[in-house]
Amino acid sequence: MTLGLLIKPEAEADIRAAFAYYEQHAGAGGRFRDRIEALLGQLTELPNAFPVLYQNVRRALLRDFPYSLFYVVEPARVVVLGVLHQARDPRSWPRT
Numbered sequence: 001m002t003l004g005l006l007i008k009p010e011a012e013a014d015i016r017a018a019f020a021y022y023e024q025h026a027g028a029g030g031r032f033r034d035r036i037e038a039l040l041g042q043l044t045e046l047p048n049a050f051p052v053l054y055q056n057v058r059r060a061l062l063r064d065f066p067y068s069l070f071y072v073v074e075p076a077r078v079v080v081l082g083v084l085h086q087a088r089d090p091r092s093w094p095r096t
Contacts, residue, residue: 003044004077011069014083018067035063040080047073057081
């Protein structure tokens, strides 16, 4: 069963900022977007495939880019909380 998907506005902003950076600096914005879309598809198909880091928050690593996608699994959907560069400390980002 495929779950629904909700991307929080903060996570959408994270994705847009990273896309803009890669598009401007490396011309790789399209590839970044493709990797995000593929990972989001994985999350809705196999939401429990990635490890729990804290309480019920899970982390999925983005292929080919140094970003982590943080999310929670609800009964009917996956909620993406944020997308952070792996050099950032997730504790500095207190989102609920």
